[in-house]
Amino acid sequence: MAGSAGPEQSLGPRLLVRLGSILFCVAMWQLASSQRLNLGILTFRNVPPPTEVAQSLLQLMHSPKLYAHLVSSLWRVFAGYGAAALSGIVLGFAIGRSRAASDLLLPPLELLRPIPAVAWIPLSILMFPSSELSMIFITFVGALFPIVLNTVHGVANVDQRLTASARSLGGTRAAILLEIVLPGAAPSIVTGLAIGMGTSWFCLVTAEMISGQFGIGYYTWEAYTLQNYADIVVGMLLIGLFGMGSSWLLTTLGRLLMPWRRPTMMR
């Protein structure tokens, strides 16, 4: 942007500072756990140092367990989040475009919305025949509301002048929905998808800790019960890594799908 003068000139040193900051944190962690630092309310006595965590990570990467855990977690996110994305966008379109659909669908959704997805875990274990399905359901619930609400917001806020112009140019109902409302609401939908991705990972990890047999959340909890403390941190790091990866995937997808929003002004 115009305000920040000469960003390329200061980027090198700033990058060094940022990297240094991370290294400093890791070093402090190493120091605290190797010295078994005890601050009274907070103790590092059982916290594994980064070196041990790195060793455990290497071990896990060489065992077939990692693959099995990751595949089950990714499949659950794919299924639950995918179902939420699909139904969320469809519901959002219906509610945003039609008053009847809004009157019919919005009240129950608004009633269910304040219940955190994690609170659904006990009931969903009772509702579904397998724990696999119940975990997918929790992932679905976590992602659904942000996607629905952001889609509704996007659809309802598409510029009226654009739809009026499209109708004046002979646009049919279907064409206006597909060519005007959908791209007009796209930025908002992508925001909903990104928020939903975060919550669905969060919900998945929680659900796996409670009822999983595989999965990265289960792995982390299992490490705690088996007292493999280094593995706890490995699990945490993997969860963070995959959460980051999936939101990167979404922002990239959004950028590819909405080329008109790239700030490449020619004039």
Add this chain to the structure above:
Amino acid sequence: MTAPGSGRIEVSDVSISLGRGADTFEAVRELEFSVAPGELVCILGPSGCGKSTLLGALAGHLGISKGKLTVDGEQVSGPSPDRGIVFQQHTLFPWKKVRDNVAFGPKMRGVDKAVRQRAADDILRLVGLAGFESFYPSQLSGGMQQRVEIARVLINQPRVLLMDEPFGALDAQTRAMMHEVLLDIWTRIPTTTVFVTHDIDEALFLADRVIMMSARPGQIIEDIRLPFGRPRHIELVTDMEFVRLKRHFLDLLKKPDRALHCRA
């Protein structure tokens, strides 16, 4: 598509009410005029006089509460590509490239992709935008965006072209240039045009005929056929007759009741 000589607009005894319930007010009252095929009429009036409301009704976006509104004898009932409308700004589809914005109308008619893109490129050349077909609207200047708007409407070969202060958001120089561009296009594709503005100079420079409306509820207080020939150039604005008419409209803007007495 359009038969020669078509594009006659008849506005008879038209009133339009806006708002709901207790907030209802009459935006325009008992308008009565007609526009001949191929004529360029400017509707002039202070802001809030209902001139845009009238245009919205002609486009079919607003219903009328009284009277009759016809184009070539057909009652206006809803929007149609036969009555193209150009707004002030920001109604190009931001996610479509310039070519696809212009080709939207033909696409809705089911015209083959290659054919409609060629037609779009042709009309873009006519409005002076050859070379910008693959740009997104946000990459164009305001004046260029309005050229795309005009091209996007004209590709449908409408019976009437409705323009709602289309150059209102442009700077003075660009606006003057756009006036010449519009007249040039209008000469090449003669289309009945209703052009709404609050700018007296703009109306006098463009129109065959200027209709002036009073403040709300909008009523017609003046209807003058301009004596200027065509093609018109920027020097026209210093012409004696131009200045005299400008003073006349300025007076009307200040004391609108005088005109009613004159006409009575």
